[in-house]
Amino acid sequence: MKEEFKVISRFIEEKSRVLDVGCGDGILMEYLSKNKVVDVRGLEISKEKVKKCLSKGLAVIEGDAENDLKQFPDLSFDYVILSQTLQAFMSPENVIENLLRVGKKVIVTIPNFGHWKVRLDLLLKGEMPVTKNLPYQWYNTPNLHMCTIQDFYNFCNNKRVNIYKSISLNGEKVSNITTLNLKYKNLISELGIFLLEK
Amino acid sequence: MSNLNKMKSIIIEKTLKLDCGKEISNFPLAYETYGNLNEKKDNAILIFHALTGDQYASGINPITKKEGWWNYAVGPGKSFDTDKFFVICANVIGGCMGSYGPGTIDPLSNKPIGTNFPVITINDMVNAQYNLLDYLKIEKLFAVAGGSMGGMQVLQFVSNFPNKARVAIPIACTASHSAQNIAFNELGRQAIMSDSNWKEGLYGEKSINPDKGLAVARMAAHITYLSKQGLQEKFGRNLQERSDLKFGFDADFQIESYLRYQGSVFVDRFDANSYLYITRAMDYFDLTKQFGGNLSKAFKDTETKFFIISFTSDWLYPTYENKDIVIALNAIGADVGFVEIKTDKGHDSFLLDVPDFLSTIKNYLSTTYSNINERRI
Structure with a gap:
């Protein structure tokens, strides 16, 4: 299993209700x-x-987060997970709002556009970055709203969303992100994993 | 007659109070089973047939000598795997394959009951079938499943008998019959009732049936079961055994010939009054209204696992109507899966060889069955 999923599953307490948005x-x-x-x-x-999910007997419904989160009542899940899909929405802001409405806690992971390789690509080559986590060309990418870990931090602060925990993933390396090391983690992390609460 | 003698049937002695207010008792319910009930009695699946179906879901129907209506889905190694599951299917009341219906002979007059038969509902149908489970001594079903009117019965069943089934699979259906659905059914009924042989429903004494009306009803309905694209691909404007138009009203086009054939074979196996009664039951179906406009209440406290399936080209019971059921279930935190299967075969997709559909059900059932058993250990 992906390192990212291991981190996410450590966040989740036993016997809770979970909604995995974009469960793949x-x-x-x-x-x-x-x-x-x-x-x-x-x-x-x-x-x-x-x-595939239904074949495994999993309770998965076909739908998209921008339209179909509406049907879930307020706080109907202990955790709502959004793994690496925030950047693909038309309105990430609305999606986050809805996630926080449906879930008591929300786990969001983002591919970090602030990673040094991404920055170097644009700086040195003058081309839109193409990396392992962001393998698309500018003309075929589903990622409409890329952001950095720092951006996401600022977003949460502005929206008064509590960041309960924030984790940096760089390859297999897992570390904590704090306000003190934020600038540095924003440079070296491939992924940011956030546990949020309203 | 020998085949009729082999037909499995129970007599329901208990009084059943119908939605119309009338009461019926000592009435027959015909059914068929496939596979074997295991020792734990935890592998039973009750499937519900659609408008013109019957209890013969799998193999060869002994009466019509044609393939059972769900032969693609029910049988050894199939979606409803009869090597593993015990599949039960009953003919609905109002039907014409051995269950109590307008074609049943009234012992007093020695004539078919005809339109003296009470108007029945989907609710009455499932309440009647519940007796079969008592008779077969099945405490808890593994699953209930059905498409179209069969799906409506699934919804009504889980609502009437909460947690009697672990899994519910309503397919290509709706919780509330739409104006368009009612309109098409009315068209069929009018075709039957305007046939001079219908005689206010009291035909049948001299075996002169309203076949023409029933055939037209079937032709009209058949169009609603297919998609425009499917029809176009299969028939287009192809001509029927002729090289040019004949400038008349004979079946010039293949689609005309096809529909006429569908109409003509249907009258051999179906009773016109049953068609009236069953379409009426569908029209009256409005589970949302039964629960004061809140469909979620129909499934309050349910522990059943739902799997809802719709088809992209089904315009009779479109995806959004199926999704309303999903939404109602999500609103109460029920365990629900939903997928819309891509196919150009229209509403009939659930009866046809649609591999994606058939394999997803098969895997869903087998995984869920083993998961439930694991948890019990």
Whole structure:
């Protein structure tokens, strides 16, 4: 399992209700339901992936977060997970608001556009960065709203969203992000994982 | 007659109070089963048929000698794997394959009951079928499933009998029959009732049935089961065994010939009055209204695992109507899965060879069954 999922699953307490938004093939859902005995639901936009999840007996519905989060009542989940999809939404702001409405706690992971390789690409080559976590060209990328860890921090501060925990992932290396090391982590992290609360 | 004798049937002695206010008792309910009930009695699946179906879901229907209506989905190694599961299917009341319906002979007059049969509802249908579970001594079903009107029965069943089934699979259906649905059904009924052989529903004494009306009803309905794209691809403007138009009203086009054929074979196996009664039951179906406008209340406290399926090209029970059920279930935190299957086969997709659909159900059922068993240990 991906290092990112291991971090996420450590955030989640046993016997809680979880919604995985953009659950993909349901790998994290399977892990959580087997190892953490959580009651886990998924929302996924790709028909192919939804069928895979349902074939595994997972409670996944086909839909997209921008339209289909509406149907979930306020605070109906203990945790809502959004793994590396925030940047693909038309309105990340609305999605985050809805996640915080539906979940008591929200786990968001973002590919960090502030990583030094990304910065160097643009600085030295003068081209839009293409990396392992961001493998698309500018003309075919689904990522409409890229941000950096620092950006996301500022966003949460402005929106008065509590960042409960924030984790940096650089390859397999896991470390904490604090206000003191934020500038540095923003340079060396490939992924940022945030545990949020309203 | 020998085939009729082999037909499985129970007599329901208990009084059933119908939604129309009338009471029925000592009435027959015909059914069929496939596979074997295991020792723990935890592998039973009750499937519900659609408007013109019957209890013969799998294999060859002994009466019509044609393939069972869900032969693609029910059988050894299939979606509803009868090597693993015990599949039960009953003919709905109002039907014409052995269950109590307008074609049943009234012992007093020795004539078919005809339109003296009470108007029944989807609710009455599932309440009648519940007796079958008592008879088969099944405490808890593993699953209930069905498409179209069968899906409506799934919804009504889980609402009436909470947690009687671990899994519910309503397919290509709705919680509330739309104006368009009612309109098409009315068209069919009018076709039957305007056939001079219908005789206010009291036909059948001299075996002169309103076949023409019933055939037209079937033709109209059949169009609603297919998609425009599917029809275009299959028939286009192809001509029927002729090289040019004949400037008349014979079946010039293949689609005309196809529909006429569908109409003509249908009258051999279906009763016109049953068609009236069952379409009426569908029209009256409005689970949302039954629960004061809040569909979620129909499933209050449910522990059943729902799997809802719709088809992209189904314009009779479109995806958004299926999704309303998903939304109602999510609103109460029920365990629900939903997928819209991509196909150009229209509403009929659930009856046809749509591999994505068939394999997803198969895997969903087998994984869920083993997960439930693991948890119990």
